Amino acid sequence: MAEPLLALKDLGKQFGGVQAVRDLSFVVGAAEIVGLIGPNGSGKSTSVNLISGTLPPTRGDIHFDGRSVTRLAVSERVPLGLARTFQTTSVFAEFTVREQVLAACHARYRTSALGSVFRSSRARTEAREQAAKTDQILAFVGLSAVGDELSSAISSAQQRLLMIATALATEPRLLLLDEPAAGMVAKERKELAGLIGRIRESGTAVLVIEHHMGLIMEVCSRIVVLNFGQKIAEGTPAEIQQNPAVVDAYLGGASS
Ligand SMILES: Nc1ncnc2c1ncn2[C@@H]1O[C@H](COP(=O)(O)OP(=O)(O)OP(=O)(O)O)[C@@H](O)[C@H]1O
Ligand SMILES: [Mg+2]
Numbered sequence: 001m002a003e004p005l006l007a008l009k010d011l012g013k014q015f016g017g018v019q020a021v022r023d024l025s026f027v028v029g030a031a032e033i034v035g036l037i038g039p040n041g042s043g044k045s046t047s048v049n050l051i052s053g054t055l056p057p058t059r060g061d062i063h064f065d066g067r068s069v070t071r072l073a074v075s076e077r078v079p080l081g082l083a084r085t086f087q088t089t090s091v092f093a094e095f096t097v098r099e100q101v102l103a104a105c106h107a108r109y110r111t112s113a114l115g116s117v118f119r120s121s122r123a124r125t126e127a128r129e130q131a132a133k134t135d136q137i138l139a140f141v142g143l144s145a146v147g148d149e150l151s152s153a154i155s156s157a158q159q160r161l162l163m164i165a166t167a168l169a170t171e172p173r174l175l176l177l178d179e180p181a182a183g184m185v186a187k188e189r190k191e192l193a194g195l196i197g198r199i200r201e202s203g204t205a206v207l208v209i210e211h212h213m214g215l216i217m218e219v220c221s222r223i224v225v226l227n228f229g230q231k232i233a234e235g236t237p238a239e240i241q242q243n244p245a246v247v248d249a250y251l252g253g254a255s256s
Helices: 044-052 073-078 097-108 115-141 156-168 186-201 215-218 239-241 244-251
Strands: 006-015 018-028 032-035 059-064 081-084 174-180 205-209 222-227 230-235
Touching: 006 044, 018 044, 018 222, 018 230, 032 044, 032 186, 032 215, 044 059, 044 081, 044 174, 044 205, 073 081, 081 156, 097 115, 097 156, 115 156, 115 186, 156 174, 156 186, 174 222, 186 205, 186 215, 215 239, 222 239, 222 244, 230 244, 239 244
Parallel strands: 032 205, 032 222, 081 174, 174 205
Antiparallel strands: 006 018, 006 059, 222 230
C-alpha cells in the first residue's frame, strides 16, 4: 500500500484531569472515506481539532502527505490540503452564500505582493477565475439556487452544505467533517451521502464524524471507533456492526 495521506501516531490530548484522546493511531489513505464514531464525549471532535491544528496535542505525532504537521498552525496546514468543518454551523450572516465561498476562494489565491505590480490585468483574471470556481463549487454541493441569499437566511441543512463548500474552496486533499448531517432530515442526509461520495471521486479523502449510523455505514470504507478517548475498534462497516466492544460502548449508557 502507498504511504497514507494522514497518519496519526500515539496522539494524546489532556484537558486538566480529562484525557480526551489517548494513544490514538490510525491512517487515512489518499482516496478513502473513513468514519470516526463513538459515544458523546469520546474524543471525536478533539481528534479533528488536533488534526486540523485548532488544538495542539499533549503528545504524539501527525503526519500529512509525508511530513510531520504536528507543530504547524492551522494557517500553515490549510495550504498543504487540510480543511475542516465544525460541529456547530458558523456562517457570516451579512454575506450571501456566493460571497462567503468567494471569500474562501480568494484566501486560497491571494495575489502576492510582487504580483500586485501587475495588478490591473492579473487581478482581473484572478477575479474571473475565482468567480467561475465559486459557481462550480456551489453547483457541486447543490447550492446554486440560493447563491444570492444571505447565509443566515438559508436552511440549517443548506448552511451545513455551505460550510462544506467553504472548506472545498481551499482545495483540500483531506476534508474533515464534524457531524455534517446534524439537524438534517432523511432526504437531506441521503443527498449529503451522495455529496461525500462525489468529494472522494474528485480526489479528496474524507474523515467524517457522524452519529447517524446509516450515513456512516453507507459512505465509509473503514470506520475507527473511539470510547473514552481510545480507539476500541477499526474495520469495515460490516466488521464494526458485529464488533462486541462497539456494541457494548453504544449500549453501555451512551446517549446515541
Ligand atoms: N476545550 C476543552 N476543554 C476541556 N475539556 C474539553 C475541551 N474539549 C473537549 N473536552 C472534553 O474532552 C472530552 C472529549 O470531548 P469531544 O468534544 O472530543 O467529544 P466528542 O466525541 O466530539 O463528543 P460529541 O459526540 O458530544 O460531539 C470530553 O470529556 C469533553 O468534555
Ligand atoms: Mg464532537
